Amino acid sequence: MAITVFIVALTVYAIVGAFVARRVRSSADFFVMDERAPTILIVGTLAATYLSAVTLLGIAGISYTEGPLVIAATGSFGSWIGIMLAVLYVGRKLKGLGCRTMPDFFRNRFQSKAVTTLATLIMIIGLLGYGVIQLIGAGLVLEEITGISFPIIIVAFVIALMVFSALGGMYGVVVTDTLMFFTMLAVAAVIAPFIISKAGFADMKALGDSMPGYWSLAGAQGRAMSFTVSQFLVWVIFMTCSPAMVSRVFPAKNDFVILKAAGIGVFLAAAMQIPIFLAASAMQVIEPGIEQADRVMLIAFIEHVPGVMGGIGLAALMAAIMSTASTLFVLAGFGLSHDLYENLKKDSLSERDKMRVSRIAQIVIGVVVAIIAIAQPAGIYWISIYAAAIFGVGWLPTVVAGLEWRRMNHKAALASMIVGVSVFVLFTELTRLSYITLPAYATPLIIAFSSAIVALIVVALVTTPLAAEAEYFEKIRNASSSAKTISGILIKANGLQELKRQYRQVQWIMGVVVVLALSVFGLLAVKLAF
Amino acid sequence: MNFDVFFLFLNATITVLVAVGIVLRILRKEYLPVIKKHEQDGSDVVDGQ
Numbered sequence: 001m002a003i004t005v006f007i008v009a010l011t012v013y014a015i016v017g018a019f020v021a022r023r024v025r026s027s028a029d030f031f032v033m034d035e036r037a038p039t040i041l042i043v044g045t046l047a048a049t050y051l052s053a054v055t056l057l058g059i060a061g062i063s064y065t066e067g068p069l070v071i072a073a074t075g076s077f078g079s080w081i082g083i084m085l086a087v088l089y090v091g092r093k094l095k096g097l098g099c100r101t102m103p104d105f106f107r108n109r110f111q112s113k114a115v116t117t118l119a120t121l122i123m124i125i126g127l128l129g130y131g132v133i134q135l136i137g138a139g140l141v142l143e144e145i146t147g148i149s150f151p152i153i154i155v156a157f158v159i160a161l162m163v164f165s166a167l168g169g170m171y172g173v174v175v176t177d178t179l180m181f182f183t184m185l186a187v188a189a190v191i192a193p194f195i196i197s198k199a200g201f202a203d204m205k206a207l208g209d210s211m212p213g214y215w216s217l218a219g220a221q222g223r224a225m226s227f228t229v230s231q232f233l234v235w236v237i238f239m240t241c242s243p244a245m246v247s248r249v250f251p252a253k254n255d256f257v258i259l260k261a262a263g264i265g266v267f268l269a270a271a272m273q274i275p276i277f278l279a280a281s282a283m284q285v286i287e288p289g290i291e292q293a294d295r296v297m298l299i300a301f302i303e304h305v306p307g308v309m310g311g312i313g314l315a316a317l318m319a320a321i322m323s324t325a326s327t328l329f330v331l332a333g334f335g336l337s338h339d340l341y342e343n344l345k346k347d348s349l350s351e352r353d354k355m356r357v358s359r360i361a362q363i364v365i366g367v368v369v370a371i372i373a374i375a376q377p378a379g380i381y382w383i384s385i386y387a388a389a390i391f392g393v394g395w396l397p398t399v400v401a402g403l404e405w406r407r408m409n410h411k412a413a414l415a416s417m418i419v420g421v422s423v424f425v426l427f428t429e430l431t432r433l434s435y436i437t438l439p440a441y442a443t444p445l446i447i448a449f450s451s452a453i454v455a456l457i458v459v460a461l462v463t464t465p466l467a468a469e470a471e472y473f474e475k476i477r478n479a480s481s482s483a484k485t486i487s488g489i490l491i492k493a494n495g496l497q498e499l500k501r502q503y504r505q506v507q508w509i510m511g512v513v514v515v516l517a518l519s520v521f522g523l524l525a526v527k528l529a530f
Numbered sequence: 531m532n533f534d535v536f537f538l539f540l541n542a543t544i545t546v547l548v549a550v551g552i553v554l555r556i557l558r559k560e561y562l563p564v565i566k567k568h569e570q571d572g573s574d575v576v577d578g579q
Contacts, residue, residue, distance in 0.1 A: 266549040274539075482556065
């Protein structure tokens with residue numbers, strides 16, 4: 001069954017991606033779907049990109065061995081808040097400014113090739129590091145259950161990814177993400193509850209007796225509170241300015257779509273993750289003693305649910321890998337073509353050349369990814385350690401200050417990014433090599449993040465923004481995602497009625513989201529906490 | 531009651547409530563005044579033309 005699911009799922013995703021690619025006619029289609037995406041596609045791509053192989057493999061494994069609260073109640077909580085900030089604060093502001101990619105903001109705000117190049121390099125290294133390591137991890141697991149050799153799995157994945165990223169760009173990625181989202185939703189809404197009901201809430205709660213601490217924040221291994229706090233902070237900082245999350249907003253049709261996607265997306269992030277972690281814990285009742293804990297959900301799909309459900313579960317695992325990887329790789333390709341090549345080239349490119357360069361960049365990224373994943377050089381593990389944190393320490397202070405502080409300028413941006421990344425690498429390596437021991441709460445991430453903020457403030461206070469920077473800051477103050485949407489609707493016949501209809505629709509959807517959240521989380525709390 | 535388990539679901543619920551609260555606040559601050567102003571100014575047909 002595993003081989004059939006692997007082949008069918010890859011083929012379906014690639015065919016859909018190729019079909020969608022036929023609708024891509026301009027660079028606006030390629031980069032931001034010509035800003036036509038409705039709510040379902042933005043919610044789909046947001047949720048699918050958020051749920052990665054880490055959820056179904058790594059964190060599910062920790063939930064199985066240590067308990068479901070260790071990551072879910074802290075790290076995941078931080079990432080839910082991060083998604084909210086990424087969509088409603090950073091993404092919405094950048095969309096209002098007309099950015100197609102996140103480095104567009106750096107280019108326009110700081111008017112400096114050095115800042116844009118550094119920001120883009122940080123993005124490409126971070127995205128590739130995070131994406132490739134997921135592809136390697138998932139490829140190794142799939143090699144074991146399908147019997148297909150690892151290089152063939154990686155090449156098959158990369159070819160399928162290139163079909164919808166090189167041909168379809170953001171259009172292909174958003175549509176295939178949404179298709180994949182439904183398979184992942186099936187796991188959260190049907191398969192995980194099936195596994196949980198098989199174990200029973202009573203027996204799951206009794207795990208706390210045989211494994212003390214299983215239903216606590218510290219978990220069965222008694223993790224320190226500093227771990228809990230640092231997990232929360234890492235994920236808030238990472239998600240808030242992760243290009244994978246922020247850029248999901250750019251293809252949105254209008255501001256109402258962003259608002260609806262924010263409410264629904266935050267609910268789905270929690271409502272899709274928690275059942276998976278609980279199902280992994282239920283497996284501790286159904287089949288204790290699994291040694292390779294990160295395979296717990298795979299074992300559940302193959303051995304403990306009916307065949308069809310198992311097939312959907314495996315397809316969902318592949319969807320989790322591909323949807324996250326496709327977003328990371330398509331953004332890395334955009335960085336290479338739009339943000340590096342076009343930024344450094346003196347002459348502007350024609351529309352046709354923009355598309356050609358972007359597609360070549362996607363192919364280059366695909367080939368590089370395949371080579372790195374198959375070769376698995378030692379350095380990729382080193383890079384992956386920094387990949388998640390690099391946006392937080394390198395980008396977040398600059399992005400927030402760029403949006404909010406008049407004195408913020410290109411020199412402060414350069415100082416903050418260089419200091420943030422350098423301090424993070426330095427302290428992580430010194431700690432790893434045991435040259436220093438840091439106090440419990442002073443993690444390298446917190447030290448680097450604080451250093452980046454201090455560097456930014458000091459340099460901004462002793463330097464002066466350029467006239468162009470000050471001018472763009474005024475544009476930021478006046479730009480509004482809602483104003484663009486309002487004027488776009490009011491210009492139509494019956495514009496006011498349409499505006500009121502959309503206003504009431506968002507209110508109504510938010511009401512439904514609240515009722516669903518109270519019902520789902522309330523029911524689970526009653527079953528497991530009391 | 532197991533407070534740690536309750537904490538997980540409380541976190542999830544609060545995050546959703548905060549996100550919804552921010553969305554509703556944006557609607558009230560950025561959209562409602564425009565709707566009210568256009569309702570007072572006259573029919574939307576005029577706006578549309």
